[in-house]
Amino acid sequence: MRSTTNAMTDAIRIFPFLAPAALATAGCQSVPAAIFRPESPGATAIHDLSIYLLVVAGIVFLLVEVLLLTAVFRFRNRPEEQAVQTHGNLRLETGWTVATAIVLFATLGLTVRTMGEASSVPQAALPQASAWPGDTLVLRVVGYQWWWKFEYPDSQVVTSNEVHVPVGRPIKLQLESADVIHSFWVPRLGGKTDMIPGQVNYSSFLPTATGSYEGECAEFCGTEHARMAFKVIVDTPSDFSAWVKAQQSPGAQPATDAQKAGQGAFLRSCGGCHTVNGSAAQGKTGPDLTHFGSRTSLAANTLPNTPDNLAKWLQDPQGVKPGNSMPNLKLDQATVGQLVAYLEKLN
Ligand code: CUA
Numbered sequence: 001m002r003s004t005t006n007a008m009t010d011a012i013r014i015f016p017f018l019a020p021a022a023l024a025t026a027g028c029q030s031v032p033a034a035i036f037r038p039e040s041p042g043a044t045a046i047h048d049l050s051i052y053l054l055v056v057a058g059i060v061f062l063l064v065e066v067l068l069l070t071a072v073f074r075f076r077n078r079p080e081e082q083a084v085q086t087h088g089n090l091r092l093e094t095g096w097t098v099a100t101a102i103v104l105f106a107t108l109g110l111t112v113r114t115m116g117e118a119s120s121v122p123q124a125a126l127p128q129a130s131a132w133p134g135d136t137l138v139l140r141v142v143g144y145q146w147w148w149k150f151e152y153p154d155s156q157v158v159t160s161n162e163v164h165v166p167v168g169r170p171i172k173l174q175l176e177s178a179d180v181i182h183s184f185w186v187p188r189l190g191g192k193t194d195m196i197p198g199q200v201n202y203s204s205f206l207p208t209a210t211g212s213y214e215g216e217c218a219e220f221c222g223t224e225h226a227r228m229a230f231k232v233i234v235d236t237p238s239d240f241s242a243w244v245k246a247q248q249s250p251g252a253q254p255a256t257d258a259q260k261a262g263q264g265a266f267l268r269s270c271g272g273c274h275t276v277n278g279s280a281a282q283g284k285t286g287p288d289l290t291h292f293g294s295r296t297s298l299a300a301n302t303l304p305n306t307p308d309n310l311a312k313w314l315q316d317p318q319g320v321k322p323g324n325s326m327p328n329l330k331l332d333q334a335t336v337g338q339l340v341a342y343l344e345k346l347n
Contacts, residue, residue: 035187039213039234040205042190045117049110056103118191136204137165140174143182143195145221146228146324147287147300157247158275160287162231162295166240167210175201183219186232192218207234214301223323229301250278251290251346262342265335273326276346286326293347299324307340314339 038044075083140151150163165171175184177195184203185192193203207213217228235243254260263279270289271281277290292298295305299321303309312319314336317326331339 034214038188039209039211040189040207042118042205043188045114046191049114052110053107056107060103136170136172138172138174139163139165140176141184141195143175143177143179143184143217143221143228145179146217146224146321148215148228148230149178149287152244155244155248157244158288159247159291160289161229161300162233162297164233164235164240164243165207166237167207167234168237170204170206173203173205175203180221181219182217182221182228184215185218186213186215188213189215189232194219207232210234210236210239212296224321227300227302227321231297231301246294247291251276252293253278254342254345256341258338258341259345260342262338262340265331265339266342269329269331270339289343289346291346293344305344307344310340310343311336 035043035047035050038047138153140153142149142151148161148163150159151157173184173193175193175195176199177197179197181197182195183192184195186205189207190203190205193201195201211234213232213234215230215232217225219225221228254263266274266276267280271279271283273283273285275282275284275288275290277288281289293305297303298305298310299313299317302321303313314329314331316328317324318328
């Protein structure tokens with residue numbers, strides 16, 4: 001049975017506007033769409049605009065409701081009275097037209113300014129790498145139904161669904177899609193950017209604090225859109241260098257008998273779709289699993305990465321995430337145990 005936290009997380013992925021209510025009821029830890037706790041200049045700009053809009057919309061809402069209720073009660077139908085008949089009121093009509101225009105133009109101006117700030121790095125410079133600060137880290141992100149591939153062109157690292165970046169360095173995102181339109185969104189680090197097949201879109205963020213940040217697909221892309229999530233882990237520079245170094249190494253060699261048997265089963269059943277560097281498994285259809293054991297979640301942040309959950313996933317991937325591309329291989333219990341032993345060893 002899925003926990004209430006998971007149910008709430010799913011609900012927020014589908015209805016992000018529920019986030020403030022969930023923040024109040026669930027505490028901050030389990031809420032992915034936490035735009036109210038920004039940790040990059042771009043996300044802060046979006047947060048500030050959201051507060052402005054909430055306040056302005058709140059005032060307008062209250063004003064309209066008060067006028068509406070006043071009209072309903074004060075001018076309700078009284079059979080003994082004939083209503084005053086009027087035609088037009090120049091002062092009133094000019095007033096509400098000018099007031100509305102002022103509010104809308106102020107909102108337009110602030111929105112245009114925020115759009116410029118939202119990427120943390122000047123928009124005009126986006127496609128030209130030479131215009132970026134020298135320490136910019138380039139990250140290529142490809143959306144698939146329903147998972148994420150992350151590539152670091154500079155260090156040749158490839159990973160899936162869980163990505164590490166260093167704190168305080170501008171991150172340039174090169175966003176692509178392998179199938180349908182997805183949208184890259186890490187609420188605490190920046191705005192959404194669509195990932196469109198056959199086109200490269202750019203975005204950026206500048207993380208200002210270490211930690212783990214929930215990301216999600218923000219464009220409906222099929223039945224498992226709600227379970228197309230990922231994590232951005234912001235490391236200190238030295239932790240990040242250590243992580244890159246570990247990721248560049250080939251997959252760990254199996255040591256125990258169970259792990260060796262698991263590797264054999266993996267090469268037979270899984271290697272056509274998944275890659276484990278340093279082995280014959282070089283499939284490109286599914287996520288790269290070279291360092292699967294080092295990730296904290298599986299199936300695009302659907303489940304915590306524990307041996308039990310991995311066994312559940314291997315036995316019935318369609319039960320965990322209906323419609324995903326991983327078939328039910330009808331593995332027996334013993335083979336599942338060996339695969340779990342092998343995969344969790346890939347740290
Ligand atoms: Cu990918 Cu929604």
